[in-house]
Amino acid sequence: MTAKILIVFYSRNGSTEALAKAVAEGANAEGAEVRLRRAREFVGPEVMALAQGWKENAERMNALYEAPTEADADWADAIIFGTPTRFGNTSAELKAFIDGLGGLWFQGKLNGKVGSAFVSTQSQHGGNETTIVSLYHPMAHLGMIIVPTGYADPAVFKAGTPYGASAVSGASALPTDDEKEVARFQGKRVAQVAQKLRG
Numbered sequence: 135m136t137a138k139i140l141i142v143f144y145s146r147n148g149s150t151e152a153l154a155k156a157v158a159e160g161a162n163a164e165g166a167e168v169r170l171r172r173a174r175e176f177v178g179p180e181v182m183a184l185a186q187g188w189k190e191n192a193e194r195m196n197a198l199y200e201a202p203t204e205a206d207a208d209w210a211d212a213i214i215f216g217t218p219t220r221f222g223n224t225s226a227e228l229k230a231f232i233d234g235l236g237g238l239w240f241q242g243k244l245n246g247k248v249g250s251a252f253v254s255t256q257s258q259h260g261g262n263e264t265t266i267v268s269l270y271h272p273m274a275h276l277g278m279i280i281v282p283t284g285y286a287d288p289a290v291f292k293a294g295t296p297y298g299a300s301a302v303s304g305a306s307a308l309p310t311d312d313e314k315e316v317a318r319f320q321g322k323r324v325a326q327v328a329q330k331l332r333g
């Protein structure tokens with residue numbers, strides 16, 4: 135049996151989405167079964183109208199990716215969370231999904247699953263590491279085994295962080311090849327660890 139991996143992300147401009155796809159490529163290359171899910175809007179249409187493209191991007195992505203469910207989290211051997219930073223923290227949209235996992239937490243059903251996280255920020259020091267670490271907090275409470283990228287691959291010396299893959303969208307709207315390479319490595323690493331834990 136191959137490892138089952140849930141990649142759940144939020145994205146408005148497409149940068150975190152592109153990282154999510156690269157993480158999925160890395161996991162798929164290891165033979166993992168991957169579910170790619172986009173957390174849904176948490177704000178009203180008046181907020182989505184504040185920036186050009188947000189509404190259209192959300193419609194495009196919502197047509198491509200199903201919304202994540204509790205059943206997806208229960209199904210997975212590993213959950214990889216992806217979020218744009220919001221003031222150095224996880225987006226409310228992704229956090230709302232995580233906060234909906236209380237039932238599984240109560241039953242201990244996430245204990246021992248692998249957890250990992252990646253991020254997109256606008257600026258280089260705009261909170262990429264703090265945002266990933268903010269996702270470590272719920273992962274710890276849920277009993278997950280946190281897998282960071284470390285410097286376990288040469289790609290992490292060129293981009294990303296040792297905590298997880300990251301993209302700096304201010305430099306280029308979509309992730310660079312180096313940033314995507316770290317994301318692919320993260321997907322591969324999580325798939326390998328989840329596979330080993332399955333035994």
Ligand SMILES: Cc1cc2nc3c(=O)[nH]c(=O)nc-3n(C[C@H](O)[C@H](O)[C@H](O)COP(=O)(O)O)c2cc1C
Pocket residue numbers: 144145146147148149150151217218219220221222223254255256257258259260261302303304
């Ligand atoms: C309310 C809000 C807060 C944000 N806070 C930060 C921040 O603290 N640091 C930063 O670098 N970018 C910040 N950003 C920018 C986004 O995180 C950044 O554009 C990201 O790359 C968007 O990812 P996406 O393309 O997946 O939507 C913020 C954006 C919004 C709307």
